[in-house]
Amino acid sequence: MDILIAGVGGQGTILVSKILAGAALLAGGRVRTGETIGMSQRGGCVVSHVRTGPVSSPYIPPGGADLLLALELCEGARHLPRLKTGGAAVVSTARLEPVTAALGQEAYEEKAMRAYIAARPRARFIPAGETARALGSEKAANIVLLGAAFAWGLLTMDEESLLASLAQNTPPAFAALNRAAWRAGAEAARNAADDREVTG
Amino acid sequence: MTLQNISFMEKPSKQILLGNEAIALGAIAAGARLVAGYPGTPSTEVLQTVAARNTDGAIHVEWSTNEKAALEVAAGAAWSGARAMAVMKQVGLNVAADPLMSLVYLGVRGGLVIVVADDPGPISSQTEQDTRFFAAFANAPALDPSCPEEAYAMALQAFDLSERYGLPVILRPTTKVCHASAAVDLSAERRPFAPGRFERSARWVIFPPLSYRRHGEIKAQQAQIGEEFSVSEFNRLEGDGPLGIAAGGVTYAILRDALMARSGAADWPAALAASALSVLKVGAVFPPPKALYRRFLSRARRVLVLEELAPVIEEQLLALKGAENLTAVVAGKLSGFVAPNGELLLEQVARYAETFLSPPPVTAAATAPEPPVAVTAPEPEPAPVWPRRSPVLCAGCPHRASFYAVKKATRGQRAVFCGDIGCYTLGNAAPLDMTDTCLCMGAGLTVAQGVKTADPQALVFAFIGDGTFFASGMTGLLNAAHNRADINIMILDNSTTAMTGHQSHPGLGRTVMGEETVKIDAAAVARALGAGFVERADPFDLPAAMDAARRAASHPGLSVVIFTAPCSGLFRPTQLCRAEKCSGCMLCVREIGCPALRIAAGVVEVNAALCHGCGLCARVCPSGRLRLEARA
Ligand code: SF4
Ligand code: SF4
Numbered sequence: 150m151d152i153l154i155a156g157v158g159g160q161g162t163i164l165v166s167k168i169l170a171g172a173a174l175l176a177g178g179r180v181r182t183g184e185t186i187g188m189s190q191r192g193g194c195v196v197s198h199v200r201t202g203p204v205s206s207p208y209i210p211p212g213g214a215d216l217l218l219a220l221e222l223c224e225g226a227r228h229l230p231r232l233k234t235g236g237a238a239v240v241s242t243a244r245l246e247p248v249t250a251a252l253g254q255e256a257y258e259e260k261a262m263r264a265y266i267a268a269r270p271r272a273r274f275i276p277a278g279e280t281a282r283a284l285g286s287e288k289a290a291n292i293v294l295l296g297a298a299f300a301w302g303l304l305t306m307d308e309e310s311l312l313a314s315l316a317q318n319t320p321p322a323f324a325a326l327n328r329a330a331w332r333a334g335a336e337a338a339r340n341a342a343d344d345r346e347v348t349g
Numbered sequence: 350m351t352l353q354n355i356s357f358m359e360k361p362s363k364q365i366l367l368g369n370e371a372i373a374l375g376a377i378a379a380g381a382r383l384v385a386g387y388p389g390t391p392s393t394e395v396l397q398t399v400a401a402r403n404t405d406g407a408i409h410v411e412w413s414t415n416e417k418a419a420l421e422v423a424a425g426a427a428w429s430g431a432r433a434m435a436v437m438k439q440v441g442l443n444v445a446a447d448p449l450m451s452l453v454y455l456g457v458r459g460g461l462v463i464v465v466a467d468d469p470g471p472i473s474s475q476t477e478q479d480t481r482f483f484a485a486f487a488n489a490p491a492l493d494p495s496c497p498e499e500a501y502a503m504a505l506q507a508f509d510l511s512e513r514y515g516l517p518v519i520l521r522p523t524t525k526v527c528h529a530s531a532a533v534d535l536s537a538e539r540r541p542f543a544p545g546r547f548e549r550s551a552r553w554v555i556f557p558p559l560s561y562r563r564h565g566e567i568k569a570q571q572a573q574i575g576e577e578f579s580v581s582e583f584n585r586l587e588g589d590g591p592l593g594i595a596a597g598g599v600t601y602a603i604l605r606d607a608l609m610a611r612s613g614a615a616d617w618p619a620a621l622a623a624s625a626l627s628v629l630k631v632g633a634v635f636p637p638p639k640a641l642y643r644r645f646l647s648r649a650r651r652v653l654v655l656e657e658l659a660p661v662i663e664e665q666l667l668a669l670k671g672a673e674n675l676t677a678v679v680a681g682k683l684s685g686f687v688a689p690n691g692e693l694l695l696e697q698v699a700r701y702a703e704t705f706l707s708p709p710p711v712t713a714a715a716t717a718p719e720p721p722v723a724v725t726a727p728e729p730e731p732a733p734v735w736p737r738r739s740p741v742l743c744a745g746c747p748h749r750a751s752f753y754a755v756k757k758a759t760r761g762q763r764a765v766f767c768g769d770i771g772c773y774t775l776g777n778a779a780p781l782d783m784t785d786t787c788l789c790m791g792a793g794l795t796v797a798q799g800v801k802t803a804d805p806q807a808l809v810f811a812f813i814g815d816g817t818f819f820a821s822g823m824t825g826l827l828n829a830a831h832n833r834a835d836i837n838i839m840i841l842d843n844s845t846t847a848m849t850g851h852q853s854h855p856g857l858g859r860t861v862m863g864e865e866t867v868k869i870d871a872a873a874v875a876r877a878l879g880a881g882f883v884e885r886a887d888p889f890d891l892p893a894a895m896d897a898a899r900r901a902a903s904h905p906g907l908s909v910v911i912f913t914a915p916c917s918g919l920f921r922p923t924q925l926c927r928a929e930k931c932s933g934c935m936l937c938v939r940e941i942g943c944p945a946l947r948i949a950a951g952v953v954e955v956n957a958a959l960c961h962g963c964g965l966c967a968r969v970c971p972s973g974r975l976r977l978e979a980r981a
Contacts, residue, residue, distance in 0.1 A: 157738065158740070167365070167530075170365050170530060171365055174363065174365055174532050179532070180365070180531070180532065181496075181529060181530065181531045182365075182529060182530040182531075183525065183528065183529045183530075184367070184528045184529070184530070185472075185528070186390065186391065186394075186528045187390035187391065187472060187473035190740070191740040191741060191742065191743060191772065191775060192738070192740055192741045192743065192944050193738055193739060193740035193741075194738045203609075203615065203616050203617075204606055204609075205495075205496065205601075205602040205603070205605040205606050205617065206496075206525075206529075206599065206602040206603040206605070206606045206695060207496075207525060207529030207530070207531075207602075208525065208529075208603075208694060208695060209695075210610075210694070210695040210696045210699070211696060213695075223735050223736060223738070224738075226733070226735050227732075227735045229732070230732045245944075245956075245959075246736075246947045247736050247737065247738040247739070247741075247944075248741050248778070248779075248942045248943075248944050249736060249737060249738075249739070249779070250736050250947075251938045251942070251946055251947050251948050252779060252780060252938060252939065252942065253948075254779070255736035255737065256736065257736055261733070262735070265733060278958075282958075287958045
């Protein structure tokens with residue numbers, strides 16, 4: 150299974166990738182990841198690749214991802230073509246406008262982005278940023294998203310491995326917050342039922 | 350049992366590691382006694398991991414002032430019998446080229462491994478240079494891992510190889526290995542340190558007669574090492590088809606996935622069997638494994654070489670073919686079949702392989718450059734274009750304030766702004782637009798001197814960070830003082846090496862091992878190097894910062910302003926900016942471009958999660974509608 154995680158530098162995409170990889174290993178599977186580390190972390194797009202199964206290389210080709218986890222709306226739209234036909238997406242509705250948009254050089258068209266993403270039958274939105282903020286820290290939005298993806302049945306790893314990996318990869322001081330974020334994400338997903346938009 | 354232990358209980362020896370972490374742990378297991386390096390993407394995590402895992406402090410780990418210093422420190426340890434490692438990125442090897450070239454002539458006693466990370470793309474580098482090529486130039490054996498697991502194995506074995514031949518060995522991972530992760534088996538026992546003792550010997554003193562003798566010896570050794578590489582576990586000839594593909598480093602791993610996708614096979618052996626190909630995997634690349642190459646070229650009469658950066662394997666194969674009059678046809682970068690620049694991603698590898706393998710096999714195609722066109726997957730329909738998201742200076746970055754102060758102070762004058770390597774290179778972006786040149790580490794200072802000489806009417810500024818100043822800026826400043834250059838050097842002192850993730854440097858008073866050490870004052874250094882005008886200024890005190898820039902500019906001769914304020918990544922903000930009744934003039938957005946400022950319904954809004962409370966926007970707002978308040 151090929152999972153692509155997309156976000157903006159500082160949103161914690163690499164942590165999501167580490168949690169997924171750790172969970173895959175705990176569950177006894179094979180896993181590889183590929184990360185973006187470097188200059189783009191200064192507010193640029195950051196993409197992590199998580200690949201389970203008998204693959205040799207760490208990066209998912211375009212049109213090859215089974216699942217897209219996007220921590221930001223525009224990044225969700227940007228990376229949607231990397232999904233294979235029939236692939237699933239969980240997209241946070243958080244908007245982080247690039248400076249070029251504020252400068253008026255480019256337009257951040259939220260409606261167009263949402264419509265473009267929603268055209269994929271297996272795409273779902275979640276207000277991960279707001280949910281995390283309500284818990285006390287927007288930084289936990291990545292865990293909210295992960296909890297939702299799990300509750301929607303989109304992750305192949307079992308919950309025990311995922312939570313163990315979450316604990317292994319995050320400082321103990323944030324354990325309670327992260328568990329709460331996981332639960333809040335899962336709950337938002339369950340409440341959404343068939344409604345593809347979680348309005349939070 | 351803590352959760353921390355679970356992974357060890359179920360998979361006793363496997364851990365998910367980045368390639369860089371795997372190299373670090375390989376070096377620790379190999380008994381490295383000293384690890385010295387200079388940070389640079391994609392190599393940085395190697396040294397950082399050694400430092401983090403060095404819990405008993407037994408290994409001497411240091412961020413050296415630059416790569417030349419790192420390699421020389423490592424050489425000294427290796428001459429004294431200890432195992433040592435130097436770590437840098439590819440352009441860092443340019444800085445360390447001087448010691449490297451001579452070091453191979455002198456050789457080593459304890460194993461010396463030089464980790465040089467290459468960056469195809471390039472993704473965060475100035476060049477697409479190839480360290481395998483550099484290794485051949487310097488006569489140093491080179492290893493090129495295809496995945497994190499192999500990076501670990503190579504790090505372990507590189508020290509043995511180095512000691513067996515008495516030569517420094519280059520381990521050259523690329524970004525897609527450095528920053529990829531996989532489960533690595535860490536069951537190897539840690540080797541105890543070799544006792545260090547420097548034995549006096551003429552072999553450590555380079556003189557022309559010694560160089561002459563060693564040059565001959567090194568070349569003789571290369572034949573031997575090449576034989577060893579022909580049977581190395583890092584090189585492999587798989588399959589026995591009449592068409593061949595040779596792949597170096599990570600491209601081999603990618604080729605496997607491409608051929609699996611092409612054949613629809615469930616694993617690599619099945620994909621190989623279905624492909625009717627001979628596949629040559631090259632990991633131990635210099636000196637060339639000629640015996641293995643010979644077998645490859647006799648088995649496959651038409652071969653494609655897939656490798657990122659320089660056509661190193663391709664040239665090696667062509668040289669062998671020429672020397673031994675072999676008939677094989679070799680396609681690759683030199684033949685124009687493969688693009689000379691950029692990464693080789695799965696989609697490109699698949700496309701090249703498809704074109705190469707597609708019937709009818711055109712014998713001339715390999716030499717007549719024909720752009721590969723066939724695509725395995727149907728092209729996805731063109732996606733809409735979304736706003737670009739280029740990296741920018743962080744919200745609250747002190748560099749933004751420094752650039753802004755200088756920009757305002759020089760408004761209306763013809764000024765040239767020479768930049769340098771670090772976060773502040775991002776000062777080139779709109780709306781600051783404050784970087785006119787950027788060449789390499791420390792070059793802004795010296796380039797500025799040339800600009801000023803040729804264009805005396807211009808006001809010339811050079812911007813350099815504190816870390817870069819200590820690494821490569823001091824000689825440039827000295828040069829300016831000695832040669833009476835009338836330039837203005839703006840040292841952006843944010844108390845860290847920010848770009849690569851906050852490493853220590855000589856100005857900080859603490860080593861990577863956590864020990865306190867002497868703290869070097871950039872102002873005192875500038876004065877000692879001959880600058881007459883040296884001042885510090887707080888960039889967030891905009892009037893004072895502008896004043897300092899103005900006085901520096903009007904000071905005849907060399908002047909230095911040290912803008913001092915910590916990187917916003919070093920502390921948690923205590924303040925937050927709020928916009929109230931914004932008039933919509935957008936001056937703040939147009940002038941400073943802080944990523945925390947956004948426009949909603951025609952007025953400016955502050956993104957509270959991003960704002961670092963630096964107050965720069967509040968200083969810019971002409972109507973006082975942006976105000977700082979304490980964070981809740
Ligand atoms: S990391 Fe520090 S120096 Fe770099 S852009 Fe951010 S605030 Fe500025
Ligand atoms: S105070 Fe203003 S300039 Fe500084 S980080 Fe906040 S929004 Fe950006």
